[in-house]
Amino acid sequence: MKVYCSAERQRAHYPRNFLVNGARQPNPEVPERLDRLLQALASGPHDVEAPADHGLGPIAAVHTPEYIRFLSRIYERWARIPDASEEVIPNIHPDRRSAGYPLSAVGQAGYHMADTACPIGPDSWEAIRWSANTAASAAAHVSDGAACAYALCRPPGHHAFSDLAGGFCYVNNAAVAAAVLRQRHQRVAIVDVDLHHGNGTQGIFYRRADVFTMSVHADPIRFYPFFWGHADERGKGPGLGYNVNLPLPRGSQDDAFLAALDRGLESVQAFAPGALVVALGLDAFEGDPFGGLAVTTEGFGRIGGKLAHLGLPTVAVQEGGYLCDALGDNLASFLAGFEAAEAGG
Numbered sequence: 001m002k003v004y005c006s007a008e009r010q011r012a013h014y015p016r017n018f019l020v021n022g023a024r025q026p027n028p029e030v031p032e033r034l035d036r037l038l039q040a041l042a043s044g045p046h047d048v049e050a051p052a053d054h055g056l057g058p059i060a061a062v063h064t065p066e067y068i069r070f071l072s073r074i075y076e077r078w079a080r081i082p083d084a085s086e087e088v089i090p091n092i093h094p095d096r097r098s099a100g101y102p103l104s105a106v107g108q109a110g111y112h113m114a115d116t117a118c119p120i121g122p123d124s125w126e127a128i129r130w131s132a133n134t135a136a137s138a139a140a141h142v143s144d145g146a147a148c149a150y151a152l153c154r155p156p157g158h159h160a161f162s163d164l165a166g167g168f169c170y171v172n173n174a175a176v177a178a179a180v181l182r183q184r185h186q187r188v189a190i191v192d193v194d195l196h197h198g199n200g201t202q203g204i205f206y207r208r209a210d211v212f213t214m215s216v217h218a219d220p221i222r223f224y225p226f227f228w229g230h231a232d233e234r235g236k237g238p239g240l241g242y243n244v245n246l247p248l249p250r251g252s253q254d255d256a257f258l259a260a261l262d263r264g265l266e267s268v269q270a271f272a273p274g275a276l277v278v279a280l281g282l283d284a285f286e287g288d289p290f291g292g293l294a295v296t297t298e299g300f301g302r303i304g305g306k307l308a309h310l311g312l313p314t315v316a317v318q319e320g321g322y323l324c325d326a327l328g329d330n331l332a333s334f335l336a337g338f339e340a341a342e343a344g345g
Contacts (some may be wrong), residue, residue: 003041004051006130013127013155018117028322029168040328041187051137057216058136059171061179062204063336067163070112072125077105087119101229114166128170131155135173138315139180148314156319158279174279175204177315185274188315191301194281194319195292197229209241212271216265218292219247254299276312282321282330289322299332301337308341
């Protein structure tokens with residue numbers, strides 16, 4: 001499986017803080033995450049290739065022009081505000097998406113940033129853009145006929161809507177990959193196995209019938225992202241029936257996770273996609289700092305095997321998974337399970 005990553009550029013984004021239950025804490029989405037995953041790849045049979053620069057086209061396929069303009073320019077504008085914080089962090093939000101669009105940098109930060117977990121620093125846009133290039137290059141490789149590819153994206157993306165950042169995410173890399181695959185395939189499925197619901201991915205495709213979205217995650221009734229990811233969210237308009245959410249009780253282990261995944265994959269197969277995007281979160285791990293689910297390292301291998309058995313051209317896009325001793329082992333387990341099943345093992 002070919003691996004794509006622009007390590008130096010993607011490492012440059014270094015958010016310092018975020019709020020947890022009203023208290024400022026160190027942001028866990030740090031460059032060391034990338035280093036741990038690269039170390040795991042270096043110990044296996046995977047060569048890492050730098051992605052091509054695809055320009056803004058793949059990003060613009062799933063994000064609005066005003067949002068892209070915001071991401072690319074906001075830090076420079078923010079830094080001109082007297083006594084502004086070192087990172088762009090919103091302090092006001094509109095009560096609806098149809099609200100007026102302000103000229104103020106502070107107002108636009110509130111409009112385009114759902115929470116305080118996605119601060120923007122001086123090097124953030126460069127890392128965001130190259131994370132999207134990583135996803136686009138992996139998808140282009142699969143579109144050209146490869147069976148699979150892994151995009152080591154950082155920062156992650158599945159909480160990013162078409163015009164809204166949140167939850168450490170800015171550009172939705174899984175959606176970028178799906179848009180690239182859609183140029184070749186009439187129907188593409190996205191399967192999200194992150195601990196948290198991929199609310200941004202759901203939102204981008206919620207009214208579309210050409211991209212099927214499915215997510216297995218901790219029940220949002222008492223867990224981030226709270227307002228999305230419930231089982232009754234099935235899509236709207238042309239997209240009704242093209243979204244499946246499978247929320248799990250906190251602490252669910254391998255068997256419960258895999259059983260839910262099996263149910264979701266039945267719907268994926270009924271959709272008959274031409275290609276698959278896997279939003280690969282490793283934070284469902286039993287030892288992850290977020291502590292929501294209890295998937296084992298072996299369990300990630302079983303997840304990889306089930307996804308490979310779909311027999312679809314597949315792009316795996318890295319999402320969550322935070323600093324713990326087994327982070328790299330979990331990635332290695334997933335890739336080994338996927339590749340063994342793909343080879344008929």
